[in-house]
Amino acid sequence: MISWKRFLAMLHKEFLQMRRDPGTIALTLAMPLVQLFLFGFAINADPKFLPTSLVSGDHSAYERTLTQALANSTYFRFHGPIGEEDAAKRLARGDAQFTLTVPPDFARQIDRGERPSVLLEADATDPSAIGNALAAITAINPTVLNRDLPDVLRAAPVKPPFDVVVQRKWNPENLTAYNIVPGLIGTILTFSMVVVTALAVTRERERGTMENLLAMPIRPLEVMLGKIVPYIVVGYVQISLILVIAALVFGVPMRGSLLLLLLGLGLFIAANLSVGFAFSTLARNQLQAMQMGVFFILPSILLSGFLFPFRGMPDWAQWIGEMLPLTHALRLVRGILLKGNTLADAAPHLWPLALFVFVVGAIAIRNYRETLD
Amino acid sequence: MTDTDLAIDVRHLAKRFGDRKVVKDLTLQVPVGxxxxxxxANGSGKTTTIRMLCGLLTPDDGEGTCLGLDVRRDAMKLRTQVGYMTQKFSFYxxxxxxxxxxxxxxxxxIPNRDRAINEMLDRMGLVDRADQLAGQLSGGWKQRMALAACILHQPKLLLLDEPTAGVDPKARREFWDLIHEMAADGLTVLVSTHYMDEAERCHRIVYLADGRLIVQGSAEEVVAQAHISTWRATGHGVVEAAKLLRDAPGIESVAAFGQALHVSGTDRDAVAHALEPxxxxxxxTVxxxxxxxxxxxxxxxxxSGTKTEHAA
Structure with a gap:
């Protein structure tokens, strides 16, 4: 039989204990609010104004009208005209989502009624980011060029007087696995590295072993490094497992240098460990450390471009995203794995990670106390 | 300025946590060996003082040395020469x-690590338990293991914070025999305790109340300095009599020891007067x-507080 009195006694005790730990309560209440506003306003599955490099063939009136029409669809924002090589580089580095190449004799071929082709190359490593834009270009009004066309060709066209050839680069079959695998490497590492380190140090404090450790001749940096290195090893084991399964089961290609990928991910692991260590210097118990971990991981997953297209977010959310290690790790892994990025291509994603390690690591070391004060 | 014969030489130590002053103007000298x-009492500042002595806490005020090393500046060096056994078991x-x-x-x-460890296991009688998880040891064995770990690096000063709390009398006795053995070899020991028999085994006693040092000296000196008079009452009526005595003027403490009652006060005449009935x-029998x-x-x-009654 349930005794209401005993149940109420237990209930009362739990509320008393809850009140003793205001930090945990504050986190529990603040977290959903922050997240609601953050993600409610930030997430948008229909990204617009995607950066598109224009490789111009003839600078004709047709071309201007075409790009104008595409820009008006609000899915494309043109940059250029620039050279072919530049455009390829921008696409590879992720600075542009598309390259639109107009052939050199575009106007002449149209005038002759030869239906020339324009080439739209899309960075298809994240299929969800380009879907709507591609739909917009295929649905483009066949009469778009009518105003500029000679009278002979204007008569009721059923097709536009040109073709759009779409090339999904690096992921021609539009496989979601290509996006999910790099994302998972990042999220799994974030989760295990941040939470495990935060808990490892908080546990020493909670069990009282920290007092002993502090009384012995060991320096904070030595404690920190000694705690972190085993988890770096664990992190690499996780990476290896995911990469092998990705290649064998999901057929995800490995187009760049494996060494570069492992080095870059090493930086990413260090970034996450420094976050975990910083949390452990702030958290008063393991529960708080865990909450802080979740507080960090959720925005990482949602604002990094893993689950929702990065370019769909408003500027302020992109700024937050740029500060998260996962954002850069994601670009790094997609770049190296799928696009075959070289060190030069990857550098823009490497230095933010290094900076992050430096700043957060410094905060963690500053907060770590050598005494019990 | 440092007297080399003093293992602990600190003056006017003070520590506060927030508004709470935990240690106030504490001056303490302990000779080597x-x-x-x-x-x-609990909360009188013993643990805080010990933590300041081994560099775990920085004093807000005061200065001094342990083993000739400044407790503020040389904390790291101090750690290599001090053994500190925490109140709560704090190994893995x-x-x-x-x-x-x-x-x-x-x-x-530690040089010759394996040999040093084996010798220590042997000395502490831990050989049979060397491969047991520390968490599965009973209180007495945990305490032994903790002591072994604290003296492994052959410290010159040993700080023990209530090392025998929850340990059975036989293990306590063996523990103290060990402490005396090491002191004879020149180790200085500062040990906090609530047990009187342990206090009596110390060369010198320091009594703290509310963060201040109240008395220090040998057991005899401390008794003499207290200037109290004590009567012993025995017989069937003492339990009921205790209630009457507790509120009587002049009586400062009433403590039951089995069938006997110890009644004390600083004013001998007042205690005698209160006992007349x-x-x-x-x-x-009085x-x-x-x-x-x-x-x-x-x-x-x-x-130091209000009038209290203690059962021993």
Missing amino acids: QICGFLG EDLTVAENLEFVARLYD LQGRDDI EETEPTLEDVFIHLLAA
Whole structure:
């Protein structure tokens, strides 16, 4: 039989204990609010104004009208005209989502009624980011060029007087696995590295072993490094497992240098460990450390471009995203794995990670106390 | 300025946490090779003082040296020469006894590590338990393991914070025999305790109340300094009499020891006067007695707070 009195006694005790730990309560209440506003306003599955490099063939009136029409669809924002090589580089580095190449004799071929082709190359490593834009270009009004066309060709066209050839680069079959695998490497590492380190140090404090450790001749940096290195090893084991399964089961290609990928991910692991260590210097118990971990991981997953297209977010959310290690790790892994990025291509994603390690690591070391004060 | 014969030489130490002053103006000198008992009620500042002495806490005020090393500036160096045994078991419960000792030996960079560990296991009678997880040891064995880990690097000063709390009498006795053995070899020991028999085994006693040093000296000196008079009442009527005596003027402490009652106060005449009503009763015998160390401490405890009753 349930005794209401005993149940109420237990209930009362739990509320008393809850009140003793205001930090945990504050986190529990603040977290959903922050997240609601953050993600409610930030997430948008229909990204617009995607950066598109224009490789111009003839600078004709047709071309201007075409790009104008595409820009008006609000899915494309043109940059250029620039050279072919530049455009390829921008696409590879992720600075542009598309390259639109107009052939050199575009106007002449149209005038002759030869239906020339324009080439739209899309960075298809994240299929969800380009879907709507591609739909917009295929649905483009066949009469778009009518105003500029000679009278002979204007008569009721059923097709536009040109073709759009779409090339999904690096992921021609539009496989979601290509996006999910790099994302998972990042999220799994974030989760295990941040939470495990935060808990490892908080546990020493909670069990009282920290007092002993502090009384012995060991320096904070030595404690920190000694705690972190085993988890770096664990992190690499996780990476290896995911990469092998990705290649064998999901057929995800490995187009760049494996060494570069492992080095870059090493930086990413260090970034996450420094976050975990910083949390452990702030958290008063393991529960708080865990909450802080979740507080960090959720925005990482949602604002990094893993689950929702990065370019769909408003500027302020992109700024937050740029500060998260996962954002850069994601670009790094997609770049190296799928696009075959070289060190030069990857550098823009490497230095933010290094900076992050430096700043957060410094905060963690500053907060770590050598005494019990 | 440092007297080389002093293992601990600190002056005017003070520490506060927020608004709470935990240690106030504490001056303490302990000569090399002595066992110094640290006594006082819970919360009187014993642990905080010990933590300041080994560099775990930075004093807000005051200065001094341990083993000739400045407690503020040389904290790191001090750690290599001091052994500190925490009140709560603070080694790794998920490591075995041998693994814990090895970890400590590595941290202190002890030469001939394996031999040092084996010798220590042997000395502490831990050989059979070397491969047992520390978390599965009983209280007495945990305490032994902790002591082994604290003296593995052969410290010159040993700080023990209530090392025998929850340990059975036989293990306690063996523990103290060990402490005396090491002190004879020149180790200085500062040990906090609540047990009177342990206090009596110290060369010198320091009593703290409310963060201040109240008395110090040998057990005899401390008893003499207290200037209290104690009567011992025995017989069937004492339990009921205790209630009457507790509120009587002049009586500062009433403590039951089994069938006997110890009644103490600083004013001898006032205590004698308060006891007069009992003198004629045939179920109670009252006689004056030499105050024991315990009487003195109960008296000090009572004097530092409100009047208290203690059962021993």
